[in-house]
Amino acid sequence: MTEIRHGVFDIRIDKNYCKACGLCVAWCPQDVLAEDEELYPITPGLQNCINCKLCELHCPDFAIEILPPEHPEHSKYKEAN
Ligand code: SF4
């Protein structure tokens, strides 16, 4: 059985690559993502991310990445180290 973990993932969006196309927002099944006033993705529903990676897979510019807690750039990992 696959374990689905809520509230443990960070999301990194690289605005150097993001072109504010909205695809990641449209594909997210959990309403994690929304658009800011310039149409760049933001993460108001971060706690609901299930790490399905649909956002990553559909981003044409590799601009969005889901970080698990064990990733060195995850906020909780940084806090603990
Ligand atoms: S991994 Fe899935 S649930 Fe999380 S933000 Fe991306 S599309 Fe949404």
Ligand code: SF4
């Ligand atoms: S799909 Fe990629 S390029 Fe498009 S808004 Fe999302 S992060 Fe930016």
